[in-house]
Amino acid sequence: xxxxxxxxxxxxxxxxxxxxxxxxxxxxxxxxxxxxxxxxxxxxxxxxxxxxxxxxxxxxxxxxxxxxxxxxxxxxxxxxxxxxxxxxxxxxxxxxxxxxxxxxxxxxxxxxxxxxxxxxxxxxxxxxxxxxxxxxxxxxxxxxxxxxxxxxxxxxxxxxxxxxxxxxxxxxxxxxxxxxxxxxxxxxxxxxxxxxxxxxxxxxxxxxxxxxxxxxxxxxxxxxxxxxxxxxxxxxxxxxxxxxxxxxxxxxxxxxxxxxxxxxxxxxxxxxxxxxxxxxxxxxxxxxxxxxxxxxxxxxxxxxxxxxxxxxxxxxxxxxxxxxxxxxxxxxxxxxxxxxxxxxxxxxxxxxxxxxxxxxxxxxxxxxxxxxxxxxxxxxxxxxxxxxxxxxxxxxxxxxxxxxxxxxxxxxxxxxxxxxxxxxxxxxxxxxxxxxxxxxxxxxxxxxxxxxxxxxxxxxxxxxxxxxxxxxxxxxxxxxxxxxxxxxxxxxxxxxxxxxxxxxxxxxxxxxxxxxxxxxxxxxxxxxxxxxxxxxxxxxxxxxxxxxxxxxxxxxxxxxxxxxxxxxxxxxxxxxxxxxxxxxxxxxxxxxxx
Amino acid sequence: xxxxxxxxxxxxxxxxxxxxxxxxxxxxxxxxxxxxxxxxxxxxxxxxxxxxxxxxxxxxxxxxxxxxxxxxxxxxxxxxxxxxxxxxxxxxxxxxxxxxxxxxxxxxxxxxxxxxxxxxxxxxxxxxxxxxxxxxxxxxxxxxxxxxxxxxxxxxxxxxxxxxxxxxxxxxxxxxxx
Ligand SMILES: Cc1ncc(C[n+]2csc(CCOP(=O)(O)OP(=O)(O)O)c2C)c(N)n1
Numbered sequence: 001x002x003x004x005x006x007x008x009x010x011x012x013x014x015x016x017x018x019x020x021x022x023x024x025x026x027x028x029x030x031x032x033x034x035x036x037x038x039x040x041x042x043x044x045x046x047x048x049x050x051x052x053x054x055x056x057x058x059x060x061x062x063x064x065x066x067x068x069x070x071x072x073x074x075x076x077x078x079x080x081x082x083x084x085x086x087x088x089x090x091x092x093x094x095x096x097x098x099x100x101x102x103x104x105x106x107x108x109x110x111x112x113x114x115x116x117x118x119x120x121x122x123x124x125x126x127x128x129x130x131x132x133x134x135x136x137x138x139x140x141x142x143x144x145x146x147x148x149x150x151x152x153x154x155x156x157x158x159x160x161x162x163x164x165x166x167x168x169x170x171x172x173x174x175x176x177x178x179x180x181x182x183x184x185x186x187x188x189x190x191x192x193x194x195x196x197x198x199x200x201x202x203x204x205x206x207x208x209x210x211x212x213x214x215x216x217x218x219x220x221x222x223x224x225x226x227x228x229x230x231x232x233x234x235x236x237x238x239x240x241x242x243x244x245x246x247x248x249x250x251x252x253x254x255x256x257x258x259x260x261x262x263x264x265x266x267x268x269x270x271x272x273x274x275x276x277x278x279x280x281x282x283x284x285x286x287x288x289x290x291x292x293x294x295x296x297x298x299x300x301x302x303x304x305x306x307x308x309x310x311x312x313x314x315x316x317x318x319x320x321x322x323x324x325x326x327x328x329x330x331x332x333x334x335x336x337x338x339x340x341x342x343x344x345x346x347x348x349x350x351x352x353x354x355x356x357x358x359x360x361x362x363x364x365x366x367x368x369x370x371x372x373x374x375x376x377x378x379x380x381x382x383x384x385x386x387x388x389x390x391x392x393x394x395x396x397x398x399x400x401x402x403x404x405x406x407x408x409x410x411x412x413x414x415x416x417x418x419x420x421x422x423x424x425x426x427x428x429x430x431x432x433x434x435x436x437x438x439x440x441x442x443x444x445x446x447x448x449x450x451x452x453x454x455x456x457x458x459x460x461x462x463x464x465x466x467x468x469x470x471x472x473x474x475x476x477x478x479x480x481x482x483x484x485x486x487x488x489x490x491x492x493x494x495x496x497x498x499x500x501x502x503x504x505x506x507x508x509x510x511x512x513x514x515x516x517x518x519x520x521x522x523x524x525x526x527x528x529x530x531x532x533x534x535x536x537x538x539x540x541x542x543x544x545x546x547x548x549x550x551x552x553x554x555x556x557x558x559x560x561x562x563x564x565x566x567x568x569x570x571x572x573x574x575x576x577x578x579x580x581x582x583x584x585x586x587x588x589x590x591x592x593x594x
Numbered sequence: 595x596x597x598x599x600x601x602x603x604x605x606x607x608x609x610x611x612x613x614x615x616x617x618x619x620x621x622x623x624x625x626x627x628x629x630x631x632x633x634x635x636x637x638x639x640x641x642x643x644x645x646x647x648x649x650x651x652x653x654x655x656x657x658x659x660x661x662x663x664x665x666x667x668x669x670x671x672x673x674x675x676x677x678x679x680x681x682x683x684x685x686x687x688x689x690x691x692x693x694x695x696x697x698x699x700x701x702x703x704x705x706x707x708x709x710x711x712x713x714x715x716x717x718x719x720x721x722x723x724x725x726x727x728x729x730x731x732x733x734x735x736x737x738x739x740x741x742x743x744x745x746x747x748x749x750x751x752x753x754x755x756x757x758x759x760x761x762x763x764x765x766x767x768x769x770x771x772x
Contacts, residue, residue, distance in 0.1 A: 140669045199672040323663035
């Protein structure tokens with residue numbers, strides 16, 4: 001029995017918290033170790049309990065940095081990255097990373113502050129319709145309306161971000177429900193043991209009959225190619241892919257997002273296909289009679305002109321996102337499911353059927369591929385005579401040869417990104433951190449910081465363009481202050497190089513608005529001003545010593561300004577909208593092509 | 595010149611969680627992918643956790659498949675069915691104020707009767723008619739009324755339910771839930 005004014009004492013069962021405390025505690029429950037962010041009025045009540053939390057908070061200099069750091073962390077670790085920022089301008093600053101994470105299926109959770117519930121809709125100071133703005137660039141977003149909902153919403157956010165096709169989830173938190181001075185922030189702590197989302201049930205197991213159909217198609221194919229995409233990395237399917245490729249003896253192309261998903265050192269690896277892919281990867285897809293498409297999405301940068309893409313190929317397409325199946329190219333065997341689980345099932349079936357011995361003789365095809373490979377390798381020419389310019393490819397090549405095998409490589413967007421993906425030899429998944437889908441300049445520096453935070457024992461290098469670097473370089477201040485020793489190689493070609501390349505090839509060398517002075521800013525001094533070690537390299541002879549010096553520094557960030565040849569172009573190239581058959585080979589890549 | 599075939603209508607019946615902002619998610623998904631919504635009707639269902647959105651779109655089947663797949667990616671979307679016009683009951687409601695001066699009033703009233711409409715408001719020279727039914731019936735009525743002069747007209751979006759199966763005993767159909 002209970003008297004009206006004598007509430008039963010529930011303090012031993014339920015802990016009373018305020019919303020801000022509940023939010024931080026929920027992140028702890030999710031196993032969050034680190035978050036990236038920058039406080040402000042609306043989110044201040046959530047920043048307060050961070051002092052009492054074991055979670056490490058890294059104070060960024062610009063919210064875009066926080067978002068890309070969370071992405072870099074996720075790329076390098078496979079675990080969700082977390083960023084927290086305030087309302088209004090902070091929320092708009094993090095829009096780019098959200099869109100970036102959406103297109104590259106990167107699991108991140110972003111928390112934004114919002115004006116108090118009562119002020120929503122009044123154009124209050126720093127109010128912004130964050131939910132509206134980010135609706136189409138998040139996997140899901142939610143405005144929390146009650147403090148009591150916080151643990152549930154956080155639990156759901158991590159679940160949605162990391163399962164199915166991973167992606168960004170945003171939680172918008174009005175100030176009143178986290179502010180201890182407001183009665184609306186009072187809540188009774190609980191932790192939901194499970195999530196209840198009736199509309200969200202990703203299919204992970206592939207349909208057994210479809211997988212059998214796939215095995216049958218493979219067993220009929222004379223010219224198959226495995227087309228491996230970023231989904232391999234996201235689902236942790238690299239080992240399974242390795243086994244499958246070996247079992248079948250089928251060559252593998254790894255897309256820009258999948259570099260490292262299958263080791264470049266393996267004889268079956270063909271490297272990157274697409275607009276700047278190598279001749280063999282592009283052409284073998286064009287000539288294939290079967291594309292075993294695993295966690296890839298027929299991006300236009302891979303297919304070129306879709307109607308002319310791999311015209312003779314039947315398609316097996318495995319993806320966890322049903323909307324990818326048939327979106328660009330109709331699949332003969334579409335399989336919805338987690339790519340790792342599907343590959344594992346496929347392996348079982350191929351084994352049952354006799355493994356490699358059950359496969360047709362593909363000598364001719366393999367020989368053809370080898371011939372292409374010999375004839376058109378990715379190549380560059382570094383001259384050593386006086387007056388010979390430093391080649392960007394040479395810098396990347398030397399970087400690769402003089403860094404540990406498990407080095408994580410991050411890049412910005414532009415020519416340096418394409419050279420990195422072409423020349424670096426990737427041997428492990430999660431070692432290539434890059435903005436593929438959105439192509440976000442300014443990604444490299446903050447992503448490298450996030451990657452290093454997630455993998456502190458690994459060497460993390462970023463290869464950046466001089467244009468990209470100037471977009472987010474200030475995050476090196478964050479890195480210095482937080483003692484995060486990343487290493488940045490700027491390939492300083494004095495231009496927005498990739499744009500210049502297009503102007504050269506398609507705009508009659510009318511170089512409009514792409515020149516960046518190589519000396520302004522002085523990158524060495526700028527790096528030093530930000531607490532980093534700065535170096536400048538102008539001659540091929542200086543490249544390796546500078547890299548070795550950078551590798552020996554591990555108490556602060558290092559920036560090397562490589563003064564590279566402005567005229568160097570990325571080859572091969574399939575012009576935008578052209579057929580992959582019209583691939584243009586560069587001067588160093590042998591005859592053939594156009 | 596060959597007449598241009600009207601774009602195909604597809605009726606999607608979308609069960610969504612009854613949460614704030616879900617309609618905005620659904621409609622902005624159409625906008626983002628540049629698909630036109632022909633008509634839209636939303637209301638709660640008998641289960642307070644869910645609402646039903648009936649969307650009519652004019653697209654070819656292939657993009658439609660892509661649209662439904664994209665829609666289904668929305669976390670709050672629980673179920674999507676496409677209702678074929680032949681196998682579903684489709685209704686729309688119209689309110690129409692039409693010119694009905696003393697000379698023509700009788701004719702208008704008679705036509706309203708033929709269409710089983712109801713006169714819900716009467717003015718000196720106008721009548722307001724309420725009419726519900728399949729969209730084609732409303733189209734016909736609208737055509738006829740144009741001759742008298744339509745003052746104002748408002749139609750709701752379409753709502754639809756799948757037709758009941760005929761072979762199975764009626765009791766079983768009724769007993770089915772969800
Ligand atoms: C935020 C953003 N703005 C513009 C672009 C378009 N864009 C793509 S590559 C590029 C040039 C990059 O120049 P730089 O960083 O110097 O690298 P480089 O191509 O010279 O290696 C530009 C402007 C982009 N991808 N991202």
